[in-house]
Amino acid sequence: MSDEKLTLDFDIVIVGAGISGINFAYRLQERNPELSFIILEGRDDIGGTWNLFQYPGIRSDSDLYTFGFPWRPWQERASIAEGDKIIAYMRECMTMYGIDKRIHFRHQVKSADWSSSEKAWTLSLNADGKDTAMKSRFVLMCTGYYDYTTPLQTVIPGLENFKGRIVHPQFWPKDLDYADKDMAIIGSGATAITLLPALAEKARHVTMVQRSPSYVLSQPREDGLERLIRAWVPTRWVHAAIRFKWLAVPFLFINFCRLLPGTAKSLLQKATKAQLPPQLTVDPHFNPRYNPFEQRMCFCPDGDFYRALRKGKASVVTGRIDAVTANGIRLDDGREILTDIIVTATGLKLRIAGGINLTVDGTHLNPNEKYMWKNIMLEDMPNLFYVIGYVDASWTLGADATAQLVCRMLKAMAKKGQLAATPRMDAATRARGHDQPILKLTSTYIAAAKDTLPKVCDQPQWQGRTTYFRDIWEAWFGNINKGIVYSA
Secondary structure: OOOOOOOOOEEEEEEOOOHHHHHHHHHHHHHOOOOOEEEEOOOOOOOOHHHHOOOOOOEOOOOHHHHOOOOOOOOOOOOOOEHHHHHHHHHHHHHHOOHHHHEEOOEEEEEEEEEOOOOEEEEEEEEOOEEEEEEEEEEEEOOOOEOOOOOOOOOOOOHHHOOOEEEOHHHOOOOOOOOOOEEEEEOOOHHHHHHHHHHHOOOOEEEEEEOOOOOEEEEOOOOHHHHHHHHHOOHHHHHHHHHHHHHHHHHHHHHHHHHOHHHHHHHHHHHHHOOOOOOOOHHHHOOOOOOOOOOOOEEEEOOHHHHHHHOOOEEEEEOOEEEEOOOEEEEOOOOEEEOOEEEEOOOOOEOOHHHOEEEEOOEEOOHHHOEEEOOOEEOOOOOEEEOOOOOOOOHHHHHHHHHHHHHHHHHHHHHHOOOEEEEOOOHHHHHHOOEEOOOOOOOHHHHOOOOOOOEEEOOOOOOOOOOHHHHHHHHHHOOOOOOEEEEO
């Protein structure tokens, strides 16, 4: 695929050594072994999210049978895993297939410029403190979807008045001693639900202060169906059967919730009520204003969140914050929660392409002004691929569907001698299309990023993610010519 008139450092540059980057590397080795590639990682270790976040209790919020790689099955019985086990699993996978030899750490990509005459990207990067550049034909953005350096800035009135310690989960201090301390978590999302039972093991008391509640669903680390599969299915088919169960059951449950939201909400609240201590009621503490899966569902393995509440080590308070005082948090109804430490679990700041400045022939392009083609490419940006996962299923499912589609495109391009692929939305499609949210959630952090994320619409080839089953079908058999201009 390389042009003899142009010297490329690599055919492909993968940006990011998290779960998406490692999976992409495997798929390239498997399906496009003739192409040279490198993985550039700005940090000094692999893992992305699982390396960055170090707060107590950090764990997966989806099952490891689908969050793990399909080409290297998750072997443990627990479907939910802690962060350190996920990192260990990723290390095993990349070492087993030699992917670790492809990674260059402390290589932070700052900008990328496409040259139409060369049909190549020039990446400007900081490599171990030195400015350098690299040329490649293709760039695969495996950078996640949020800002690693800046958390979401949420206004909490009077926070500067607090005399104790203030901590954001994204930058958890290693020296924080919270044993026998009173702690308050501001927030009610997945991070808060994870933190509460973990902190309650050492803290004197943990109070979760929420403006609005979330759905919190208990999930067994290994359920009865999995035990039945292990007992009756031949060993060589066990993983495939459990993985299919984790694909099918959540798919059916999510669609049930969307088709019959009132019934689903009633069932979820009934399950919640059965696990609450007497002093806590479903309304207002566990009665969300939205229907199930309009925001991310929070899961707690083996009901650890509710267990901490029943033990009296933790509590939930619902109300609007009037002001943070020197010694705690005062709500607008006059209640005050005294605390030694405040944890601001208020969400993540979203960011596309890791903040890399993108230009085509010297002209800057804003991702938020562009439509996404099949959820993997932005219009007018040649040979640049992105990984966008799901909001209601494992991220890795979306990452692998993307990787398989890209590898198929690369193989087809090589066969035809094509060097560039550029998404183009024609005028008729643009006129017919109606914009849709790329992440179909009503969460505050999603709303705050509406002017940051790329666009999708209701037209074929330009729609947002729906289900893994549809996306993997598209990866294997979908049209890869409509909406794309190829050039040789």
